[in-house]
Amino acid sequence: MSDKIIHADLEIGVIDLILLKKVIDDHAPKGEAGRLTREEGIPWDEVEIIRLEFLNILKIDHLWMLTGLTKLSLSHNIIEKIEGLEALVNLKELDLSFNKITVIENLNTLTKIEILTLYGNSISVLENLSSLEKLIIFSIGNNKIESIENVLYLRQFEDLRSINFAGNPCCKQVPDFREWVAAYLPNIIYNEYKMILIEEKEAAREKYAADIEHVLESEKIKYAERERLKAEAAEEALHAESFVEFLGTSALFDKMFDGDIDGQLLLSIPEQSELREKYEKYKQNFCDVTKRLFDVGQQMYLERQNEIQQFLKCVDAEKSRNQIQSQDIIEKFVDKKLILTEDMFRLYDMVEDDEAEPDTSDFERLMEDFHDGAKNTRNEFNTLINDTWMQLMKCEITINAQLEEVNENFSIVITDMLNAFLELVSSHFTELRILEKEWMEESYELALNIMNQYNTGSSSQQLINIEEEENTKVISKELEKLFSDKENVQQCCAGSHDYHNLQIDNREDRLVTRANEWLSNLVTNLARDEMIRDRAQVLEINKFLDSQKSEFDDLYDEPVLSVAAASGEVKVKEEESSVYDMLTTDKKIKEDDEDHDG
Structure with missing residues (x-):
């Protein structure tokens, strides 16, 4: 693609509120519907399609408000970096073709993307796309992708059906790129927008059978890792609302030791069954506490959910009763309005049917009545x-x-329930810290005993002359350095203890913070939603009655004006005499019909 600016005579385009409003207005319906839409304004989060093309845009900005977007086109600009799209979680189609993008990035939140077009950029590597599991159509033609491995990257997308790599150097790495795609990407139906026939796929699979088998073997490890991550994500999603995700397993304990260099060094001491036994006992006791907390968290989560369901039932019941009362009031209003409307028409018919001549006393009394x-x-x-x-x-x-009172009472109850849960959380994490302190003291005491043994020579050969493997030598040297001084042992145990406490503290802080945020959002949203509902209801009442009044005023004004015109009380303007004209025309037609019959 040329490095020239698309429109050299244009200034650098900026996505701001003015531009977005103009584009949204341009996409509004035509005619009267469009005029009303523009007058009332389109809520930003309800806009579904935006096209910002050929505008010399350099940076993506101000799109975070358009959370309802399902289709976005930013093609034919000079965008250099993919950014500012994180909030567009409903996006299904994204077109970034004909820009200056070099890296695929910042798309991990756009999990609903089905169509992604990056044609005509300067991308050299396919990366950071794994979260786009629903991807169906992918165009990356006319970029700078050289390695054929980038094409294999797409094997992870089970729903992918159409690709376009035309114009990339990687297409020349194999004798027949179309055939190669048919073999290695069996789910692809269209390559460069041309259908791959079944016989082409069969021939390609047969030709590359041995190579494909090798690829499948190498993918097993990657597949297993992906499945593990998916399982963890599913576990987190399942228990996230109870705030105790992964506490039902040894995840927290394993995390404490996985990053603990000092602790791993202590556990690497050879032939120390007592230390290993205490470690296993520590792990068992630690995991028992986290599992107990997990079970309590799940139980109290169900109790909170039950309380929320009861609250919602109560609110719905109150709203239903109120709705029935309001409907009854409106029905009575409509019935009375109908009676008054009929009264107006009877008055009108009385004037129309009366044969009194204008400028007579009878006609004047008729007009007064x-x-x-x-x-x-x-x-x-x-x-x-x-x-x-x-x-x-x-x-x-x-x-x-009533709803404000119910919301307030519910807020008190749910706050008490959550505080009770957090008190249990605090007590369980206190248990974990006690267990950690005991482990630190025991491991320190054992380490000192081992150091004394090594320094007296009774076990030194076990330390430094184990096996001649490189990694064992390194471990032995580290242990030799550790046991050269009591202070080293003390620092090692203290460092391990501090790291463990940090992991425990972080997990508790994360749990408490998320729980309090959930409560705050719940209570805040209840108050906000009720305020919005109340304002909308008041607005609806006023709007309804204003429309009814306007309708009845029209019913009143037209007959009065027409009757006044017929009596000569006012001079009728052409545009104001439609009812009178209609009646006099009907009367003239009736008289003509009577003359014809005569």
Whole structure:
């Protein structure tokens, strides 16, 4: 791809709020629907498609607000780095073709991506795509990918069906790249947008059978590791809401020793069965405590969930009762409105059917009766509107107060439940620290005894003359250095102890922090959701009654205006006399029909 700027006469493009609003407005529906949409405004998180193409954009920015995006095109720009997309977790199609990207990165949160286009960039390695497990179409043509191993990288994507590597150096590494793809990527149906026929796949598999077998063997270890990571992720997801993930296993204990260089050095002392026995006992006791905490955490999680379900049932019941009351009020309003509407039409029919001539006393009395009746009917309707508003608002105020009280009581209960759980957490982690202290003291005492034995010569040969393997020599030298001085042993045990306590502290802090964040978010969201519901309900009440009043006002104004025009009380404008014109036209047609029959 050329290094020229796409539009040399344009300034560097910047994705800002002004640009995004303009693009969103441009994608709005046409005509009246589009006008209303633009007036009301489209919520940022409801925008699904954005195209920012041919704008000389250098940096991806300000897209974090568009969390509802499912399709994003940033093609034909001068973007150098993939960034700023982490919040677009609903994205299914991403087009970054014809840019200046050199590294694939920062896509790990976009797990719903199905179509990814990176055509026409400067990418040399396929990497950081493993989280895109739903990938179906992948275009990486006209880049700088040289190694054929990059193509094998795509074997991990089980749903991948279409690829395009055209224009990359790797395509020339094998005699027939299409045939090679058919053999090594059996799930691919389209290569460079051309279907791979079944007979092509069979011939390719037969040709590369031996090589494919070798690839499968080498993938077994990688596959096993991927499955392990998936299992861990599943375990974490399953128990994350109880905050005790992995505590049901030896994960915390193993983590303490995996990174503990000093502790591993102590455990490497040869032929020390007593030290090994104490280590195994320590591990068993430690894991018993974490398993007990795991079981308690799961049980208390279920109790919290049950409390939440009961709370939601209570809220739904209150809302249902309120909804029934509000519906009853609205139904009564509609019935009364219908009666008043019929009264208006009867008044109108009374004037229309009366044969009194204008400029007579009878006609004047008729007009007075009509105006008085229409005015009284309108006043009755306005009173009905006010009464209905008062009743609906009373219902809303009542349900709002009830829900706020229920939310407050629930917040107290759930807080007490979580605090009870955290107290148990604290006691269990205190047990772990006690066990760790005991292990440190015992291991220190044993290490001193071993040091004394080695220094007296009774066991020195076991230390430095074990086997002549390189790694054993290194370990022996480290142990010899360790046991050369009591202070070294003390520092080693203290360092191991500090590292273990750090892991224990970090795990407890993580548990407590996540639990408190969950509680804070739950309580905050309850208050926020109720405030949003209340405001929306009040707005809906006002909107409904305003529309009803406007509708009845139109019903009142048109007949009164038409009757006044017919009586000569006002001069009717052409655009205001539609009802009167319709009635006089109907009357003239009726008279013409009578004359014709005569």
